[in-house]
Amino acid sequence: MEKSIAIQGVMCSYHHMVSNAYFGKNTKINQCLSFDFLAESLANKESDCAVMAIENSIAGSIIPNYAIIDANAFNIVGEHYLDIQHQFMVLPGQTMEEISEVHSHPMALLQCKTFLRQYPHVKLVEAEDTAVVAERIREKNLKGIAAIAGKLAAETYNLDVLAASIQTIKQNQTRFVILSNNKNKDISKSNKASIKFELDHKRGSLATILNVMSDCKLSLTKIQSLPKIEEPWRYSFFVDVTFSELEDFIKAEKLISLMATHYKVLGIYNKAVL
Template sequence: MKVAIQGIKGSYHHQVARQLYGDVALLECNSFDQLVIAVAKADADTGIMAIGNSIAGSILPNYTLIKEQGLTITGEFYLHIKHQLMALHGQGIKNIEEVQSHPMALLQCKPFFRKHQHIKLVETDDTAAAAFRIAKEKKRGVAAVASTQAAQLYGLKIISDNIQQVKKNATRFVVVEKTSRNIDGANKATINFTAGHQPGSLGKILTTLGGLNINLSKIQSVPIIEKPFLFSFVADLEFESVSQFELAKLEIGILVESLEVLGVYKSHVL
């Protein structure tokens, strides 16, 4: 089995892969675009991609990528995120002039860096990759924001630990596959729909879901790329049985202009 992840060994995606599948073969991808294409082309059996963070919010473009490549969400996983500031040994915070990391990681640590105005923040492709390059190229005066595992893997010193804004920081990851399958105990679904243009159309959809005892745990508007300033909605629905969800699809199907199921899967409790 091969799992596609965004980033390299030591990344948070790698941690999720190990939690779900153990010491599995990895396909390391530089971007989420590369990840979904790899799964769509069957270069990997499955993919793991971040979809949102409790501090930074949803990664909306990833929903579009899943839809465009015709992938299906078959699972989810919440990972507690603890960001560490790391650099080559023999350095302290006063020696650091530049910090490199993934933009989402830097965003989650903004308050920490406001206290260190001398540090320049540089966005890179991956947390662990930033740590790897510092170690490989022996960059002094440069630090990375990444996981404890990345520091251990690449032999870096943790200068400051748990520098994220909120200590209870978590990222939601989804498992994506090329084809859908029946998931034992499935109790959650992610849908993408476009509401009608009539006044109150979205309200009717939400009321219908509530009447069917389906919990709407998340709803968010997503830009329709080919139609500027028009939006569809991504929603996470929680239910007790798949048959309950199937009924909901029929009920709201007559209220929407379009409806696509991005995945039916078993929820993960943080």
């Protein structure tokens, strides 16, 4: 049966590109114009899995998405890294001097701010998605408006690329997580895990947890704190670790679950190749 995948954005967006790379093209794509709608699609079982951006090598973590994963008890069952190359695209025949506005997702605008500073006459307008702007420019024949999106969007919607690879740092990668309502059935060969926990306000409590990870041969690849809205000045920690042997993670898990509160495994899966 055809698998249905929820993505943030529309066809030809970066999320769509990740879905194609991870699942193949023989899938049903459920387009969601926000991460909240994506979560609803997965939680309501309208989609079998979801593709969600979680962090970027330039702009950092997309912090609200950690809360979405946690609140919905989604399972991280995989990950994928995508090389993000932003293109400045317009209707055919338009020149830079004719462009008065550029529309794109706020993350894309942030990643291209050095390039955009060269054109102070161009107003920056935040949009819900990169590719949706390209689609809108073509469908409504919007002159004077540019989009920042991927090469696939320019090709699909027949737009001219006035400037290629305009992101400030040329090596620009985004990490996407693959979400499901179910855990991976076979984790015997898995080598990465995402966990969440909370700690009491005691000196050295986080350092003690990190020492346990080190002693159990886990490599810390990410740590992200998130404030607890209902309890001011208390934080949840979201941590990614890699390991060579699953037994090492299981050993560490037993210790950490005793030392921390609200311990939760968000997913055990295979790390992606950078």
